[in-house]
Structures are given as C-alpha cells and as structure tokens.
Amino acid sequence: MAIVPQPCARCGAEIPAERLEALPETMVCVKCSQEIGGEFQVIVTPERTSKEGSLKKNYGGYTTRKIRKPIKRKDEV
Numbered sequence: 001m002a003i004v005p006q007p008c009a010r011c012g013a014e015i016p017a018e019r020l021e022a023l024p025e026t027m028v029c030v031k032c033s034q035e036i037g038g039e040f041q042v043i044v045t046p047e048r049t050s051k052e053g054s055l056k057k058n059y060g061g062y063t064t065r066k067i068r069k070p071i072k073r074k075d076e077v
C-alpha cells in the first residue's frame with residue numbers, strides 16, 4: 001500500500017510518509033504535534049463495577065478513550 005503524503009491540517013506542510021506510516025490517523029506534522037502538545041488526548045475513565053455509594057473500593061479497570069484535539073489552522077489563530 002503506497003502512502004500518499006498529506007498536508008498538515010495546521011500549517012499546511014507536507015506530513016512525511018514515514019510519519020503517516022507510523023501514525024496513519026495523524027493529521028498534523030511532527031512540529032505542529034509538538035506545538036499543540038500532542039494531537040490526541042487520552043481520557044481515562046474508571047469503570048464502575050460497584051454500586052454507587054458502595055464503600056467497597058473499585059478495583060475495576062479503566063477505559064481509555066483517545067480523542068483528537070481540535071486542530072486550528074495556524075494562520076487562523
């Protein structure tokens with residue numbers, strides 16, 4: 001599968017194919033990703049395994065969700 005270089009959603013620079021290969025979901029270049037502190041934000045939510053108000057500690061697992069931060073074009077900021 002050939003990787004087509006894509007323009008960065010923030011600054012318009014071309015995202016290198018190596019980055020797209022490593023992170024196919026990415027929409028920004030390395031520089032912008034660093035500037036915004038990462039393109040994705042990971043939300044960790046404890047799974048509720050015990051009843052509300054229970055004194056038992058919740059040893060349940062955690063659900064992680066990865067959300068994409070809103071990306072503004074640099075020239076629109």
Ligand SMILES: [Zn+2]
Nearest residue numbers: 008011029032
């Ligand atoms: Zn960029």
